[in-house]
Amino acid sequence: MRARILGARSILRSHRTRIVLIVGLLLAIVVVANAPTTTSVFVDYRPEPVTQPLYAKVISFFHRDIQMRQLADRIAGDARGPREKAERLLRWTNANVRRTPAGMPVVDDHPYHIVVRGYGEPDQAADVFANLAAYAGIDGGLVRSVAENGSILYAFAVLEIDGAQRLFDVREGHAFRDRNGALASVDELRRDLTLVDGLRPPSEARGVPYAALISRLEAGPHRRPSDQMPLSRLLNELGRILSRR
16 A cells, blocks of 8 residues: 555656646746847838847748748749749839839838838849749849949849849849840850940939949849748858857
8 A cells, every 4th residue: 555655656746747847848938939039120221129029030030931932933833944933023023112102211121021012222122033033943142233432333133043143133124135135144244245235224223324333243142032031041040150169
């Protein structure tokens, strides 16, 4: 009888220990999930801090990822190959990310929010296009034309198609072409600036012609869309942590 009582007490202690551990773990998860996080959103080029609990930030991150992936799939549809996908995405972005209306603030945040607002600056339109292309399986990014004094003249998008970086002016809806009508690479355009002679300067480039803008392109993409994807973001963060050691 005594042995049974001792055995029962031992089982109760074991269950109590497990319950305490489970409750402690749940409380720890709640505390961590509600930890405040701060993100800067730029409004009219001035940073404004946005504070939210960690769980809300994580949920928003995955929500944006799902929405952008579904949107890219819907636009690309049954397109055959990266060239056709890129041109469909270009037409959609040019039509749906319009110029910033007079009196409206310039808000620099996630590309999905730019899609929802329906307007943005040339660099934001290029960023949306490059992000949609990434979700459609085409690598690329945002590339800027930089003046001698370091100021930004204009922004384009580049996509890696058939082993070369192809240049797009998303704001004006241009997919730059070579003399055969195929998508021109950045290198081809730099070697032969007469390929853009017949195009009017972008309306938001302060009158600077395409030839000058292309000749002053920075070396590579300024921003890569993969940073907005959960798995890529996680791998990048792990890489940064490991590189500090």
